[in-house]
Amino acid sequence: MESMSKSSAKTAFTIRGMEFKNRVFVASGTFGYGDELCDLVDVVRLGGIFSKSLSWKPRMGNPPQRIVETSSGMLNSIGLANIGVHAFIDQKLPILRSLDTKIIANIAAGSIQEFCDVLTLLEKQDGVAGYEINVSCPNVQEGGLSFGTDCSKIAEITSQLRKLTEKPLIIKLTPNVTHISEFARSAESAGADALSVINTLIGMAVDIKTRKPKLSTVTGGLSGPAIKPVALAKVYEVANAVKIPIFGIGGIASVEDVIEFLLVGATAIQVGTMNFVDPGLSVKIVDGLEKYAVENNISDLGSLVGSLDANLKFSVLQSWL
Amino acid sequence: MKRIVQSYFFVESCREVALNAYLLRFVAPEIASIALPGQFVNILTSVTGEGPLLRRPFSIARIDGSSIEILFNVIGKGTSLLSQKTSGSQIDVIGPLGKSFRIDDKYDVACVVAGGIGVAPFPFLTNCLLEKNKHVETFVGFRNSTQVFVDHLQNVHIATDDGSTGFHGNVIQLFESTLNKLHSLKIKIFSCGPTVMLKALIEFAKQNNISCELSLEEHMACGVGICQGCPVKRTNGNSAYALVCKDGPIFDSREIIL
Numbered sequence: 271m272e273s274m275s276k277s278s279a280k281t282a283f284t285i286r287g288m289e290f291k292n293r294v295f296v297a298s299g300t301f302g303y304g305d306e307l308c309d310l311v312d313v314v315r316l317g318g319i320f321s322k323s324l325s326w327k328p329r330m331g332n333p334p335q336r337i338v339e340t341s342s343g344m345l346n347s348i349g350l351a352n353i354g355v356h357a358f359i360d361q362k363l364p365i366l367r368s369l370d371t372k373i374i375a376n377i378a379a380g381s382i383q384e385f386c387d388v389l390t391l392l393e394k395q396d397g398v399a400g401y402e403i404n405v406s407c408p409n410v411q412e413g414g415l416s417f418g419t420d421c422s423k424i425a426e427i428t429s430q431l432r433k434l435t436e437k438p439l440i441i442k443l444t445p446n447v448t449h450i451s452e453f454a455r456s457a458e459s460a461g462a463d464a465l466s467v468i469n470t471l472i473g474m475a476v477d478i479k480t481r482k483p484k485l486s487t488v489t490g491g492l493s494g495p496a497i498k499p500v501a502l503a504k505v506y507e508v509a510n511a512v513k514i515p516i517f518g519i520g521g522i523a524s525v526e527d528v529i530e531f532l533l534v535g536a537t538a539i540q541v542g543t544m545n546f547v548d549p550g551l552s553v554k555i556v557d558g559l560e561k562y563a564v565e566n567n568i569s570d571l572g573s574l575v576g577s578l579d580a581n582l583k584f585s586v587l588q589s590w591l
Numbered sequence: 592m593k594r595i596v597q598s599y600f601f602v603e604s605c606r607e608v609a610l611n612a613y614l615l616r617f618v619a620p621e622i623a624s625i626a627l628p629g630q631f632v633n634i635l636t637s638v639t640g641e642g643p644l645l646r647r648p649f650s651i652a653r654i655d656g657s658s659i660e661i662l663f664n665v666i667g668k669g670t671s672l673l674s675q676k677t678s679g680s681q682i683d684v685i686g687p688l689g690k691s692f693r694i695d696d697k698y699d700v701a702c703v704v705a706g707g708i709g710v711a712p713f714p715f716l717t718n719c720l721l722e723k724n725k726h727v728e729t730f731v732g733f734r735n736s737t738q739v740f741v742d743h744l745q746n747v748h749i750a751t752d753d754g755s756t757g758f759h760g761n762v763i764q765l766f767e768s769t770l771n772k773l774h775s776l777k778i779k780i781f782s783c784g785p786t787v788m789l790k791a792l793i794e795f796a797k798q799n800n801i802s803c804e805l806s807l808e809e810h811m812a813c814g815v816g817i818c819q820g821c822p823v824k825r826t827n828g829n830s831a832y833a834l835v836c837k838d839g840p841i842f843d844s845r846e847i848i849l
Contacts, residue, residue: 302817309595310685322819330831337810337820339645344812351819351832494644546813547635547644549597549685 279563280570281556283537285438285515286463288399290372290538292317293571294528294556297519297542298376298402298442299323299348303362304369310549315556318372320466320540321358323404324392325377326384328354332409333486338475343496343521344543345473347409347487350378355388359395367397374440378404380412382427389434400438403427406469408446408491418444418469424453425460432461440517442466443508445497449590450504451511458512466517466540468504471497494543495521502534507587509535509576523551525558535576595685595815596621599638602680603658605673610737611664612708613674617682620657627691628716629806629841632661633814635683636669643669648811648836650712650783651687653743662711662740688814689840692716692804694723698779703729703745704766704792706784707738712806714743716781721745730769732762732788763791780804786849793844803844809835824848 281292298320301307313319331351338345353361358375366373375398379385385403392398405424407414417423428441441457443450445468454465470491475484483489501520508516518536522528523544531539541552548554563571582588598621605615622632633646647669649661665674676682694701694716701720703713710731720727727745736755741747749757750765758765762784770778782792783806796803809821816837823833826848833839833847 299819300813300817306815306817310597328831331819331822333824334822334832335810336822337812337818339643339810342644344645346812346818346820348819351822543644543812546818547646548683549813549815 279560279568280572281560281563283515283572285400286436288372288438290317292556292559293532293538294552294559295320295374295517295538295540296545296552297540298404300542300545303353303358303366304373305362305365307549312553314370315553316371317538318374318399319366320374320402321362321376322352323350323376323378323407324352324355324358324388325350325379326355326388328352328357335484335486338484338490340473340475340492341496343492343494345475345485345490345492346470347485347490349409349487350407352378355391359391363395363397372399373397374400374402374438376402376404376442378407378410378413380410382430385427386430386434389431393435398437400440401431401435402440402442402466403431404442404469406442406444408444408470408472408489409487415444415446418453419447421452421456425456428457428460428462438463440464440466442469444469445500445504446472449507451507451591454508454512458514462514464515464517464537465508465512466519467508467536468497468501468520471500493521495523497521498527502530505531505536506534506578507590510582510587510591522555525555525562528555528559529562529574532571532574533576533578535578537572537575594625595688597683597685599681600684602676602678602682604678605676607674608662608742609740612662612738612740613665614652614660614662615673615676616658616660617684618657619659619684619686622684622686623654623657623659626651626654626659626687628694628719629692629712630687630689631814631840632659632684632686633688633811634661634673636672638681638683642672643667645812646685646814647673648688648814650806650840651715652711653714653718660714662708664708685814689836690838692781692806692841694720694725696779696802697777698802699726699776700773700778701725701727702766702778702780703727704762704780704782704784705730706732706762706788707734709782709784709788709806710740710744712783713781717743717745728769728773730762730766732765732784761788763788763795767795780844782806790849793849796844805842805844805847807835807840807842807847811836
């Protein structure tokens with residue numbers, strides 16, 4: 271006879287047949303390459319780690335000042351500074367593949383060819399569970415938003431990459447468009463397995479003494495709790511437009527925040543900016559979610575996904591969908 | 592052994608030691624036992640969510656047994672909240688972070704050159720230098736006499752912009768004028784202060800071929816090298832910036848361009 275297991279909720283879920291142990295992930299650019307925080311965080315407790323954006327060649331990033339704190343949030347203009355995919359494979363992947371959690375490589379590129387090259391190279395390596403495609407960085411001249419704000423480009427990138435991999439392919443969308451649902455549909459019909467919603471919002475801050483922008487690149491990307499209401503609305507819009515799973519992102523700082531994202535239609539979530547404030551937050555959320563499920567008699571957290579009690583008839587969203 | 596610790600620690604005291612300069616002391620044996628001079632701690636200034644979102648980085652000013660002291664000016668909301676901590680308050684601290692001063696190389700005199708609140712890392716460094724039997728001379732510049740704080744420093748020479756205490760002028764002028772007396776000795780400079788001062792010192796060290804280490808400051812989000820938010824330009828034309836939090840905050844003056 272099987273031994274009785276203690277009361278617990280099902281936390282796992284699958285994308286394209288790949289099982290993730292739970293729904294809590296850390297967002298690209300907020301957790302390094304995954305190995306740096308091992309002193310402070312028990313990373314194997316996470317559903318997975320989205321790597322810092324990887325490009326074909328190393329990128330030095332933007333000049334200082336790159337960070338500005340704003341009300342309940344922060345602006346960044348890092349400019350995708352990264353060690354490049356080759357150094358990632360040589361220096362980081364050997365450590366990462368030994369960890370019992372899923373590593374999703376985030377790819378950023380200045381051309382469709384570069385996206386394909388980086389993904390093709392990563393396909394040959396062990397230890398990469400899937401790909402998140404960054405077509406939504408607001409802080410670079412080439413690629414970034416010029417891809418993410420053009421439905422046909424998103425479709426083209428997605429379909430090209432789809433041919434190259436059978437692993438989960440996740441497209442990370444920008445909120446800096448009028449109707450994010452149109453972009454979500456483009457990615458879905460071109461073969462994306464899931465969507466990450468949202469990347470940062472374009473914002474700026476000004477030093478009134480010098481009359482200069484605080485960021486060297488004038489504008490940057492706003493993140494943190496300040497953007498959570500925007501992110502929830504975007505996830506809700508996308509969830510009503512597509513059938514593929516959504517990774518909800520935007521200012522998540524607590525178990526309650528995660529539940530909100532699940533209710534509006536996110537299948538899983540990524541903790542982002544709050545990793546800087548409390549590196550251990552994501553693991554605390556893993557524990558907190560299980561406790562929440564048990565206390566509320568929820569046998570599978572998946573039952574919360576998209577279960578919002580709302581009437582879309584009364585929403586402006588309906589006319590966009 | 593863990594190299595970085597995150598925990599809540601009890602504040603022992605916080606008091607204004609010079610105009611708008613606060614010395615906060617907290618008990619953190621886990622950090623005190625492993626910290627090196629020049630390293631910093633990243634502090635959440637409010638645990639109730641009422642304060643700024645991000646942590647604030649502070650040089651470790653002094654270690655006294657299992658206690659750590661930081662020295663700071665009140666600049667904004669975060670430092671204001673921190674200055675109001677009282678004995679028994681708890682603060683959320685990550686540390687020790689960053690690279691330390693390198694004190695073991697060969698030199699006869701360690702010259703500490705600091706501007707204003709830039710004195711922060713030097714009581715700790717001075718103590719370590721004295722333990723290594725190094726001779727220490729300290730040059731500190733302030734705007735005026737109300738800002739002077741030079742506790743736990745060694746052989747202190749003070750400059751003030753208005754002449755209200757010590758030498759009338761800036762700290763670089765004071766340092767240069769004193770340097771003649773040390774002519775045949777090999778010196779090493781340890782410095783922290785405003786960017787204009789550090790720039791002048793980098794040039795001075797280069798002209799006179801003197802070894803010089805600087806403690807830099809930059810806006811940070813994570814403090815551990817994750818967010819890439821605190822770049823400083825390298826001199827060697829290498830395509831990457833150095834990060835103040837991880838590659839620094841201590842740099843050789845020949846490594847970087849301010």
